[in-house]
Amino acid sequence: MLELHIAGRSFARPVLGEISTTVEPGNRICLLGPSGIGKTTLLNAIAGLDPEVPDSAIMGRRQVRVGYLFQEHRLLPWRSLRANLELVGVSAREADECLARVGLAGYGGYLPDQLSLGMARRAALARCLAIKPELLLLDEPFASLDPVMAGDLKRLIEGILDANPAMAMICVTHDGGDAATLANRLWYLDGKPARLQWDSLIEEPDQIVRLLASLRHTGQAG
Ligand SMILES: Nc1ncnc2c1ncn2[C@@H]1O[C@H](COP(=O)(O)OP(=O)(O)OP(=O)(O)O)[C@@H](O)[C@H]1O
Numbered sequence: 001m002l003e004l005h006i007a008g009r010s011f012a013r014p015v016l017g018e019i020s021t022t023v024e025p026g027n028r029i030c031l032l033g034p035s036g037i038g039k040t041t042l043l044n045a046i047a048g049l050d051p052e053v054p055d056s057a058i059m060g061r062r063q064v065r066v067g068y069l070f071q072e073h074r075l076l077p078w079r080s081l082r083a084n085l086e087l088v089g090v091s092a093r094e095a096d097e098c099l100a101r102v103g104l105a106g107y108g109g110y111l112p113d114q115l116s117l118g119m120a121r122r123a124a125l126a127r128c129l130a131i132k133p134e135l136l137l138l139d140e141p142f143a144s145l146d147p148v149m150a151g152d153l154k155r156l157i158e159g160i161l162d163a164n165p166a167m168a169m170i171c172v173t174h175d176g177g178d179a180a181t182l183a184n185r186l187w188y189l190d191g192k193p194a195r196l197q198w199d200s201l202i203e204e205p206d207q208i209v210r211l212l213a214s215l216r217h218t219g220q221a222g
Pocket residue numbers: 011012015033034035036037038039040041042
């Protein structure tokens with residue numbers, strides 16, 4: 001699906017080092033790493049949002065429909081949810097269907113500010129779904145949600161992936177528990193500049209527990 005050959009990315013200092021890997025259909029990747037290490041920077045590069053990362057660094061991206069759930073919902077506050085979804089090119093009926101898929105049936109006429117944080121994040125997820133993504137990029141989707149809302153959103157994302165086995169996901173998270181539930185592959189970003197220290201396919205459930213325990217042992221993961 002994608003071949004990554006990122007030579008590096010610097011801001012005031014080098015943030016990302018060389019990153020070479022692939023993303024395959026059906027990959028459910030959780031991207032872990034210390035705070036500020038460059039996880040969002042990597043996600044932005046993969047999404048094609050970073051003008052400093054050339055197209056040739058993310059081979060295949062132009063052929064892949066990418067849905068990006070940002071940390072903040074980025075819905076236009078003066079447009080209803082339905083009108084926000086229509087902006088990506090779907091009809092009002094399709095917008096309402098996408099909202100229903102994330103548990104927001106009947107909310108098409110609401111403004112983003114009338115929603116709770118968890119609902120707004122689901123509305124933003126509905127906008128991702130509206131483009132029928134082949135690759136879903138999720139930047140800390142469960143951050144700041146209470147455990148019930150976070151659990152609901154996790155089940156929703158699992159359901160979406162189960163219903164679309166060819167869809168790939170890259171989910172940034174600080175929580176090993178999210179990785180244990182959602183991932184079939186782990187990326188661990190660390191170092192100065194940051195590189196993928198692990199890129200591990202998860203073939204059996206114990207493996208993820210062992211990997212996360214080794215991070216906890218060295219004080220790198222919660
Ligand atoms: N647009 C930018 N301009 C300047 N520096 C930036 C920019 N974007 C990111 N950085 C810097 O790059 C580094 C990595 O940031 P990034 O947001 O990618 O980390 P992260 O791993 O996602 O962090 P967190 O886990 O806290 O969300 C940080 O030092 C950050 O300040």
